[in-house]
């Protein structure tokens with residue numbers, strides 16, 4: 001049975017079980033990781049046997065949030081039993097089932113209850129309890145509601161800091177349309193609990209190795225414009241990364257610069273992660289929905305920030321195809 005749950009019912013559901021496995025999407029961001037860390041810490045205080053099991057390792061810039069032993073990286077042949085023995089699996093910020101990566105199969109086979117806490121549009125065929133609100137700024141905001149519903153009395157920095165990171169990442173430091181009055185009230189609560197915004201900002205944004213900053217500069221220098229400047233794009237393929245000694249994980253930041261150009265309505269960033277796998281990130285300045293296009297290619301996300309990965313096409317072909325579709329988005333029906 002599938003239930004559209006509220007914070008109270010999910011809270012009771014979690015509290016009535018003991019073995020709880022928390023997880024989030026591959027290459028976790030601050031929102032997914034922050035949400036699961038906050039819930040893990042609270043569940044442990046409540047005496048629960050809770051674990052975080054993720055399909056990818058914690059990205060370097062988020063490691064400051066994690067204490068040793070708090071996050072387990074899923075390994076085939078080793079951690080299937082953790083999933084099989086769980087009484088509840090609770091996933092955060094997922095967006096699409098495929099984003100469980102190598103864990104998708106084991107999670108699908110598990111017999112236990114599966115809870116999703118998310119603010120993405122989600123085509124669900126996996127979870128039996130859905131705590132999804134696409135109007136929420138972040139999964140962190142929903143997780144905070146869940147903690148309150150569980151009876152959390154005193155919010156402290158151990159729980160507030162990871163949630164704060166989720167909140168600031170998903171609101172673009174309180175600049176995106178996701179910046180609601182309740183998001184700002186939540187930030188105030190986090191600061192009252194001891195979060196130091198300057199510390200968090202330094203940890204998140206001022207710890208880059210030189211080669212990554214230079215690599216970003218190289219990518220910015222290669223931004224192309226299409227359709228009278230309404231569409232901006234960059235392709236970062238393996239040949240190029242080899243030439244400049246860049247890595248896919250260092251490339252993604254360039255996406256934030258695609259919409260910084262006057263007149264650009266859609267930004268498309270493509271990075272080749274394997275010979276026939278190209279990861280696309282689409283961003284919209286706020287008029288054009290890019291999520292439907294991402295869904296057509298098997299991905300998803302939000303209306304103005306979405307992504308997907310193509311399989312079985314060369315980087316050049318996949319990029320050409322996606323750019324053609326993006327041109328149609330910014331200038332529908334144009335002859336070209």
Ligand SMILES: [Mn+2]
Pocket residue numbers: 031032093119138139170
């Ligand atoms: Mn999120």
